[in-house]
Amino acid sequence: MTDTNGYKAGSRLEKLLRAGYFVATGELGPPQSADRSVIERKAAHLRGHVDAVNITDNQTAVVRMSSIAVGKILLELGIAPTIQMTCRDRNRIAMQSDLLGAWALGMRNLLCLTGDHQSFGNHPMAKNVHDLDSIQLIQMVRRMRDDKVFQCGDPIKGQEPRFFIGAAANPFADPFDFRPYRLAKKVKAGADFIQTQLIYNVPKFAEFMKRVGDLGILDDFYMLAGVGPIKSLGAARYMATKVPGMEVPDELVERMRKTPKEKQAEEGIKICAEIIQQVREIPGVRGVHIMAIEWEEAVPEIVSQAGLLPRPEI
Amino acid sequence: MIVAEQKPLEEIKSMLAPYRKVLILGCGTCVTVCFAGGAKEVAILASQLRMATRLDGDEKEILEATVQRQCEYEYNEEAADLIREADVVLSLACGIGCQTMNQQFPEKLTLPGLNTTFLGQPTEQGVWEERCQACGNCILALTGGICPVARCAKSLLNGPCGGSQRGVCEVNPETPCAWQLIYDRLKALGRLDLLLEIQPAKDWRTSRDGGQRRIVREDLRL
Numbered sequence: 118m119t120d121t122n123g124y125k126a127g128s129r130l131e132k133l134l135r136a137g138y139f140v141a142t143g144e145l146g147p148p149q150s151a152d153r154s155v156i157e158r159k160a161a162h163l164r165g166h167v168d169a170v171n172i173t174d175n176q177t178a179v180v181r182m183s184s185i186a187v188g189k190i191l192l193e194l195g196i197a198p199t200i201q202m203t204c205r206d207r208n209r210i211a212m213q214s215d216l217l218g219a220w221a222l223g224m225r226n227l228l229c230l231t232g233d234h235q236s237f238g239n240h241p242m243a244k245n246v247h248d249l250d251s252i253q254l255i256q257m258v259r260r261m262r263d264d265k266v267f268q269c270g271d272p273i274k275g276q277e278p279r280f281f282i283g284a285a286a287n288p289f290a291d292p293f294d295f296r297p298y299r300l301a302k303k304v305k306a307g308a309d310f311i312q313t314q315l316i317y318n319v320p321k322f323a324e325f326m327k328r329v330g331d332l333g334i335l336d337d338f339y340m341l342a343g344v345g346p347i348k349s350l351g352a353a354r355y356m357a358t359k360v361p362g363m364e365v366p367d368e369l370v371e372r373m374r375k376t377p378k379e380k381q382a383e384e385g386i387k388i389c390a391e392i393i394q395q396v397r398e399i400p401g402v403r404g405v406h407i408m409a410i411e412w413e414e415a416v417p418e419i420v421s422q423a424g425l426l427p428r429p430e431i
Numbered sequence: 432m433i434v435a436e437q438k439p440l441e442e443i444k445s446m447l448a449p450y451r452k453v454l455i456l457g458c459g460t461c462v463t464v465c466f467a468g469g470a471k472e473v474a475i476l477a478s479q480l481r482m483a484t485r486l487d488g489d490e491k492e493i494l495e496a497t498v499q500r501q502c503e504y505e506y507n508e509e510a511a512d513l514i515r516e517a518d519v520v521l522s523l524a525c526g527i528g529c530q531t532m533n534q535q536f537p538e539k540l541t542l543p544g545l546n547t548t549f550l551g552q553p554t555e556q557g558v559w560e561e562r563c564q565a566c567g568n569c570i571l572a573l574t575g576g577i578c579p580v581a582r583c584a585k586s587l588l589n590g591p592c593g594g595s596q597r598g599v600c601e602v603n604p605e606t607p608c609a610w611q612l613i614y615d616r617l618k619a620l621g622r623l624d625l626l627l628e629i630q631p632a633k634d635w636r637t638s639r640d641g642g643q644r645r646i647v648r649e650d651l652r653l
Binding site for chain 2: 233234236247249252362
């Protein structure tokens with residue numbers, strides 16, 4: 118048994134949240150190649166500006182460098198990684214094996230996801246797995262940590278992997294009435310923190326949080342509101358109409374439209390910082406998760422404008 | 432029922448290229464009701480092949496027959512003379528019928544003329560939809576009679592993924608989200624409590640994952 122001083126995993130993210138800091142996490146999309154320098158370049162924009170960095174697991178079902186491998190590189194660069202794991206590509210055997218390895222390599226935060234369907238990616242002809250769903254994955258990881266057992270029930274003889282367990286929530290997907298309950302199921306299964314889908318419709322997110330509050334579970338997990346900058350009018354329109362489970366209000370698209378093209382990126386960053394300040398006021402929100410995939414260089418400006426600097430030491 | 436679709440004519444022609452006398456053997460059960468491999472489809476395909484092979488300058492002799500159920504020996508036996516007469520059999524049954532034929536007549540090759548697509552239901556004239564994956568451990572009691580294993584693109588067991596919007600699946604806007612259907616149905620039945628329980632990891636041994644499945648009923652054996 119590892120001494121975690123009363124912490125579940127003892128990661129920096131967990132310690133900051135437990136201490137009551139308003140946290141900021143970032144996101145890094147691994148390259149579609151074996152090129153380490155891409156990660157080093159992106160990491161430079163995130164270091165010191167966020168408390169932990171999510172590394173996506175073949176997001177949108179496009180083949181990329183493995184989340185765990187990139188996590189190891191980030192550790193070497195002095196950045197705390199949050200590895201992501203989807204249920205699309207691995208069965209419970211492969212998942213547990215990877216989790217043992219990831220913990221041994223020093224990863225401490227894990228985000229458990231269903232995964233984008235392979236039809237969105239570059240291998241739509243692939244077979245998908247979905248041996249477990251995301252809630253069953255959370256349950257498995259929690260039992261590995263707290264009960265020291267594999268999914269089958271066999272005891273883990275020796276060091277168990279102790280992850281700070283994250284899950285996703287999408288307040289903008291349907292059926293809206295069920296979404297707070299689905300979040301509650303994830304918390305009951307063992308999620309310690311939740312990161313949401315990108316929030317542009319703040320009133321709807323506030324309503325969602327109110328309903329989560331009504332379930333009496335706000336103290337049982339840490340809510341990190343998902344935010345991200347819109348780079349251009351085209352990006353705003355695309356997200357508003359083409360991305361399943363995403364909601365961008367007309368006013369925001371209009372605001373981007375009224376902004377001269379060369380100023381749109383700047384405006385997108387400003388909007389993001391404003392949204393951070395708005396969600397921060399919503400009861401139960403303990404931090405933000407900033408998703409600036411393929412635009413990592415925007416993160417320093419976002420956290421600066423949102424008044425989140427300097428990041429605490431712990 | 433088992434739902435199937437006929438293979439493209441070019442693929443069928445290419446499979447049949449080495450043979451001269453071909454028996455097209457239909458099946459009178461599932462593939463007849465889904466208009467893929469009954470007597471009518473056998474006749475149409477036979478005409479197409481006669482014409483096409485004549486135009487290609489390699490005219491084949493096409494025999495036709497349709498049995499009641501190609502997955503049972505006794506029905507296929509009724510077509511035994513034609514089967515023996517042909518150089519090759521083109522089965523217009525599902526994959527089960529085609530395999531039964533190969534097992535029953537080992538000296539004769541039976542080729543598949545259909546792609547077996549799924550276990551489904553005719554939902555309107557000319558439309559069939561998948562309904563069952565034959566996972567071997569039915570959970571319809573928990574989901575308002577709507578199967579997420581077969582009808583959710585990710586076979587989720589604990590509710591809809593983040594891609595469910597306006598009632599449709601993120602994978603195909605023409606497919607209803609199975610979990611939206613389940614939610615609506617359980618709400619109407621006053622049984623949303625069923626959705627609050629965490630469904631544990633499924634035991635897939637009863638599914639294809641456990642290897643080829645087999646049922647032995649001692650009470651029925653001779």
